[in-house]
Amino acid sequence: MKVEEILSRFDLGPVNPGTFYGEWGPTEDRRLLTSFSPIDGSEIAKVAMATKEDYEKVIEATVKAYEEWRMVPPPKRGELIRAIGDELRKEKENLARLLAVEVGKTMTEARGEIQEMIDIADFAVGLSRQLYGLTIASERPHHRLYEQWHPLGAIGVITAFNFPSAVWSWNAFIAAVCGDSVAWKPSSQAPLTAIAVIKVVNRVVERFGAPRGLFTLVVGSGREVGEWMSTDKRLPLISFTGSVATGKRVAENVAKRLGRTILELGGNNAAIVTKHADMKIALKGVAFGALATTGQRCTTTRRLILHEDIYDEFLEKLVEIYRNVKIGNPLDESVLMGPLIDEKAVESYLKAIEKAKEEGGRVIYGAEVLKIEGLEGGHYVLPTIIEAHPDMEIVKEETFAPILYVFKFRTMEEAIRIHNSVPQGLSSAIFTTDLREEEYFLSAVGSDCGIANVNTSTAGAEIGGAFGGEKETGGGRESGSDAWKGYMRRQTVTINWGEDLPLAQGVKFGGD
Numbered sequence: 001m002k003v004e005e006i007l008s009r010f011d012l013g014p015v016n017p018g019t020f021y022g023e024w025g026p027t028e029d030r031r032l033l034t035s036f037s038p039i040d041g042s043e044i045a046k047v048a049m050a051t052k053e054d055y056e057k058v059i060e061a062t063v064k065a066y067e068e069w070r071m072v073p074p075p076k077r078g079e080l081i082r083a084i085g086d087e088l089r090k091e092k093e094n095l096a097r098l099l100a101v102e103v104g105k106t107m108t109e110a111r112g113e114i115q116e117m118i119d120i121a122d123f124a125v126g127l128s129r130q131l132y133g134l135t136i137a138s139e140r141p142h143h144r145l146y147e148q149w150h151p152l153g154a155i156g157v158i159t160a161f162n163f164p165s166a167v168w169s170w171n172a173f174i175a176a177v178c179g180d181s182v183a184w185k186p187s188s189q190a191p192l193t194a195i196a197v198i199k200v201v202n203r204v205v206e207r208f209g210a211p212r213g214l215f216t217l218v219v220g221s222g223r224e225v226g227e228w229m230s231t232d233k234r235l236p237l238i239s240f241t242g243s244v245a246t247g248k249r250v251a252e253n254v255a256k257r258l259g260r261t262i263l264e265l266g267g268n269n270a271a272i273v274t275k276h277a278d279m280k281i282a283l284k285g286v287a288f289g290a291l292a293t294t295g296q297r298c299t300t301t302r303r304l305i306l307h308e309d310i311y312d313e314f315l316e317k318l319v320e321i322y323r324n325v326k327i328g329n330p331l332d333e334s335v336l337m338g339p340l341i342d343e344k345a346v347e348s349y350l351k352a353i354e355k356a357k358e359e360g361g362r363v364i365y366g367a368e369v370l371k372i373e374g375l376e377g378g379h380y381v382l383p384t385i386i387e388a389h390p391d392m393e394i395v396k397e398e399t400f401a402p403i404l405y406v407f408k409f410r411t412m413e414e415a416i417r418i419h420n421s422v423p424q425g426l427s428s429a430i431f432t433t434d435l436r437e438e439e440y441f442l443s444a445v446g447s448d449c450g451i452a453n454v455n456t457s458t459a460g461a462e463i464g465g466a467f468g469g470e471k472e473t474g475g476g477r478e479s480g481s482d483a484w485k486g487y488m489r490r491q492t493v494t495i496n497w498g499e500d501l502p503l504a505q506g507v508k509f510g511g512d
């Protein structure tokens with residue numbers, strides 16, 4: 001399928017409006033953002049960026065939608081999300097293709113991302129019949145004490161290029177069944193995917209007669225739109241996915257107005273492979289973790305901690321896998337690794353390798369920029385393995401590229417010390433068949449991450465669990481489990497149905 005054909009499926013032209021506030025905003029007299037394909041560097045289409053006035057319209061519409069939506073019974077909200085899930089099922093292949101062209105994901109991963117949206121829609125539908133609070137024993141006679149959960153408001157969601165649609169849906173579908181409305185600022189590197197998603201979703205919103213500003217869109221620079229959103233008191237919650245540096249800025253802005261944040265920032269995820277590991281599983285788990293999405297996932301395996309007894313053998317086999325990775329056009333179903341997102345990402349890749357070498361690291365595979373015939377404008381690199389030391393500065397940084405740093409360990413204490421020695425704390429994995437090693441890793445002195453996996457990759461979490469991490473990863477949780485509570489306000493209710501007014505803690509007042 002040609003790019004033009006994919007664009008036409010979503011009614012995307014050469015220049016597209018970048019704001020949606022119940023209707024699409026203007027393109028005239030707007031600064032234009034160009035979306036380039038990382039596959040060959042070609043221009044896909046342009047998008048009009050929001051002015052402050054456009055932004056105001058978006059937030060007004062989102063707030064207005066919330067005011068209506070909050071009184072719709074949650075299971076009715078769920079019906080809308082179920083229909084959105086069905087619409088996504090129909091559009092899965094088209095959306096996946098557009099996403100692959102815009103961010104360079106392989107087709108299987110692009111389909112996986114749309115599937116992730118469908119899955120969270122299903123989860124949200126079930127959730128819409130739950131949203132339950134506790135009833136608590138009251139210390140007073142004829143009193144009932146319980147908690148209920150109310151919608152929070154219009155919320156702001158800021159997403160990154162690497163999961164340009166799924167991360168929005170983790171937030172948006174959960175928020176919507178909770179009774180919130182959602183203003184979305186997508187990544188400037190993936191505005192077309194966002195526009196297509198909003199179009200698909202709003203077909204259903206319209207059909208249902210749901211408020212038209214329930215899911216709005218505002219494309220623009222982070223410096224402007226991100227700043228407007230994080231300082232906007234009308235948005236009680238900002239969910240941000242991106243770098244630690246920008247996340248800190250968002251957190252500061254939102255904290256200044258005592259708003260809430262859900263932060264999903266950098267990861268620097270490690271896999272520990274012990275001498276008791278099932279080699280086949282460990283090799284596949286590490287390779288997928290390090291290479292999927294060309295090393296540009298928050299959950300990418302960036303560090304490999306190998307037991308000394310299996311060190312040489314494991315690396316030899318891993319290098320063999322790396323050698324056979326087919327790199328190229330991600331639309332070709334046989335390709336395993338596509339391009340990096342842009343030229344800047346290639347520079348960061350080269351810079352990190354240089355720094356690693358300066359600090360004493362030894363490249364054992366990769367460290368090369370690739371030019372692929374017919375795709376000369378694309379941003380391809382060889383996946384890279386570097387023998388490193390845990391004290392090196394570069395291994396504490398998240399470089400969004402397929403670079404894997406390898407360390408050697410002897411004892412589990414040492415493995416965990418290396419594992420936990422970075423500022424980030426998102427995902428982690430251990431490969432072992434030994435119960436003691438596994439339990440040690442999962443114990444309070446084990447992995448310090450929000451996600452801890454056994455015999456499976458650091459990447460590729462299911463939507464049913466809460467997603468997020470500790471330390472500089474920001475502490476936020478999105479997606480499944482009880483992450484929904486972050487999108488609602490808790491109200492503690494005390495009801496006195498007696499004929500007296502007994503006070504708590506035995507306090508006497510007046511004539512008692």
Ligand code: UN1
Nearest residue numbers: 163297298299459460461
């Ligand atoms: C991200 O990279 O921001 O666990 C999200 C995974 C995916 C989500 C990654 N399900 O790798």
